Amino acid sequence: MCKNRVKELREARHLSQKSLSESTNISQQQISKIECGDSCLTRDNIIVLADFFEVSTDYLLGRSNCRKTIEQAIEMLNRFLKYDDFVQIYAMLGEKGQRLLRYIADMLIGLGIG
Template sequence: MLGEKISELRKARGLSQYQLADKLGFSRGKLSNYEQGSRQPDYETLKTLAEFFDVSTDYLLGRSEDKKPIHIAFSHGDDPLTEEEEAFLERQLEEFRNLRKKFEQQDK
């Protein structure tokens, strides 16, 4: 999963393994191993990849399909939000953003 994501993101940027490895300060072999899944990056390398591609580490690891998941910092008193509440708020925010884009396009 991780290797597929790295390869997909690299190709979307039009970069060869050599070019990406150079930009990140890796060897091409190391990057190739990540993409093939024969080697797993350490935490710092995972962060470097996420920052370079401007995606979340959750996206790279296959834990989320959202490239940039929403980080909700709401709570209800001392009670943290449940996963269901967070999911609801994320859906509402996504709907709001879609509506805003629609209205912005209409104003042009």
């Protein structure tokens, strides 16, 4: 399973095996072997690749479908908590109000106001 995840993550970033190798200091041959299933990930490679792709080690190993670690998820949640009031107001608007608000937001972004 891990071979599919490494290749999937690499291709999603439009990276060649060579560029991934250069970015992670894992040999291109090793990356190729991992992706082909000819070699398993070492502990060090798991950590390096998980950090590089910003995914959990369990995701990388195919043990979970959750890409983020708990710490990453908490950090993201904390970043968005400051918008909670706005999100609640947006949710109270009907579909028409939400469309209007999105239109206004798009206009402001188009004007460079942000």
